[in-house]
Amino acid sequence: MSSTPPPQKQGTGLLFAVGAYGLWGILPVFFLALMPASPVEIVAARILLSLVFCFVLIAITRSGLAFAATLRDRRSMLLLALAGVLILTNWLTYVFAATTGHVVEAALGYFLNPIVTVLLGVFLLRERLRPLQWTAIGLSAVAALVLAIGYGSVPWIALILAFSFGIYGLVKKQVGPRVDAITGLTIETMWLSPLALAALIVIGVTTGLTTGTVSAWHTALMLSAGVVTAVPLLFFAAAARRLKLTVLGLSQYLAPLLQFLFGVIALHEDMPFERWVGFGLVWVALLILTIDMFTAGRGPRRSALEPA
Incomplete structure (x- = not known):
């Protein structure tokens, strides 16, 4: 029996995917609107407000039993604690990039993500790469060198x-x-909430919190951080249930593309010739990965790390 979702579900799934990646793509606009709040204040508020919103969602969806079962699963709790540390690192870096004029470099990070996923499959899961995947990784390595020259330093963001x-x-x-x-986002933010609360207390007694002191609009935006965090995630989950992996994988390029265009067109970030060459090589590598994804999907099923 075919595993291809029916056309109606695919259409709905594509709308959810565009919604998720589209919202992630315009996040720099949201974070810039939260200035002069610091990246630490923004991320700390995002963690605590996401936790509150997730608890509301658990109550609305009546998924308390699933949440309680996860709390009793020691392995899942430890893995979600590690996931929380990783997403904290990602959020802090991304907000710093969005508020300090490095939106284009942040977009590069998400363009590189599928290639990093393939590398993780090689080094951590001992997977074997196909020739096209090796070609894409080789091009990415050259792109990283070109971009390092273009930026004048390693593009660490x-x-x-x-x-x-x-x-x-x-x-x-x-x-x-x-x-x-x-449940996953709830527990990740639960692990991070003591640290987030401590960060807000420290900011409050030192430099002072911006929330409630700048304007009513700024306060409303800051208080919406939980919804802004959770809604794209829910859209993504809905899309993942309705779309084939290949279509979902292609959709992920929408977010960094929107970020890149916003950085270049709206923020007028520098794009010297070396950066255009580096980005061009990354895009060619992604095209090769996409071709490989489709050709491998038509052949016998082989071991491969799916896009995260």
């Missing part, structure tokens, strides 16, 4: 984003389907 999110996806795969999206 892009690398931290790519590897933190790549490893986060790998950890979430180890948790498996027994932990749904809402």
Whole structure:
């Protein structure tokens, strides 16, 4: 029996995917609107407000039993604690990039993420690469060298984003389907909430919190951080249930593309010739990976690390 979802489900799934990656793609606009809040204040508020919103969702969806079962699963709890540390690293780096004029480099990180995922499969899961995958990795290595020359230093923001999110996806795969999206995000933010609360207290008694002191609009935006965090995740979960992996994998390029266009067109970030060459090589590598994904999907099933 065919595993291809019916056309109606595919159409709905594609709308959810575009919604998820589209919202992730315009996140820099949201974080810039939260200035002059610091990246630490933004991320700390995002963690605590996401936790509150997730508890509301658990109550609405009546998924308390699944949440309680995960709390009793020691392995899942430890893996989600590790996932929390990784997503904290990713969020802090991304907010720092968005608020300091490095949106293009952040976009590069998410363009590199599928390639990092393949590398993790090689080094951590001992998987064997196909020739096209090796070609894509080789091109990415050349691109990294060209971009390092273009930036005048190692593009550490892009690398931290790519590897933190790549490893986060790998950890979430180890948790498996027994932990749904809402439960997973709830427990990750639970692990991080004491640290987030401590950070807000320290900021409050030193430099002072911006929340409630800038404007009513700024406060409303800050208080919406939990919804802004959780809604794309729920859209993504809905898309993943309705779309084939190949279609979902192609959809992920929408977010970094929107970020890249926003950085270049709206923020006028520098794009010297070396960066265009480096980005061009990354895009060619992604095209090769996409071709390999489709050709491998038509052949016999082989071992491969799925996109996170």
